[in-house]
Amino acid sequence: MIKKRLGREESQQLTRDKLFDTATELMIRKGFHAASVNVIAEEAGFSKGAFFSNFASKSDLLLQLTQRFKRVEIDRLSTTLTSGYSSEQLSHGLNAYIDTLKNNTRCAILDAELQLIALRDEEFSQHYYDLHEENSEALGKLITIIFNHAGKKPPLEHAALAKTFTALAEGLILQGHEDPAIEIKLVLNSLIQTAEPL
Template identity: 40%
Template structure:
């Protein structure tokens, strides 16, 4: 199929590249300028395409951002799953939150994007349905990890795993909103405090 070396792309590959570029450009732009503050022109220009290319790949701005979010959540869930696996296999549990936060903090853009979409969802029922679907998966994963960490420590979590997950997601979002520098310190402070005060299982 590849008769002329690297340069030749099949149509599907080419389309995939375009989408990838658009997604990345959208991620950066929305994190910086917000959902409403980002026009489709902003995205396509940054990606080096015409406006038409956008609509040839996505039905709407919302559709593109939903795909973007979907991918991100998948990665997030995968990362949480990986750490959960390690915890279950007996690895040092105390560093688990650290490792998760490092991944998260490494890209505060993602968190800001998430906040933007969360706000958009708050106003757009259709979008909210999709958003909440993705969000609840992330919550489940995080809840499972938190539950495992408490179990490992022989403690009973002071609230339901889902509520605990919500608590930490809220904390992280709130700190990102403040443009706080080291999320980690604060998150760990809260985590360790909750762990220390939890009753034995």
């Protein structure tokens, strides 16, 4: 095994990644305001200076953090959609997706935090909603496949459909609900049953 020597760029990417992860963790645990630059840097094992070598400002971190957070979800959904799975497999996949991703307290809290910031900060708003829309579109397509698989036409367009389920999942978690899977499935099945046939 060859000891890998990191180049400057790789090394910095490592620093940046560690800062991202720590910042995400702290934003979830304490919120954006309480997650101070100093604490983020130190908990990541660096100094304040390293933070500002990697991010122009704290709000720059927020932008990039959001980008990364949403991109991960979008990529996961896109992969599922473009892979050659049958609609049945996708349907099962969605159930898993609902069970795992949306049943993820940490993601829900972070998303709520970001949404509150978006509602108050116009500049951030644009950034967030673009990504959120893309995410919702992808998730909506996936949910639509389930409806279709049951021979039904979903009652809402892609994004609206996805947002409904996201609202359900995240809204329940915010209320302290540990696992919103039951409610989500209840609503999903009910909507499928009452939906118009294809």
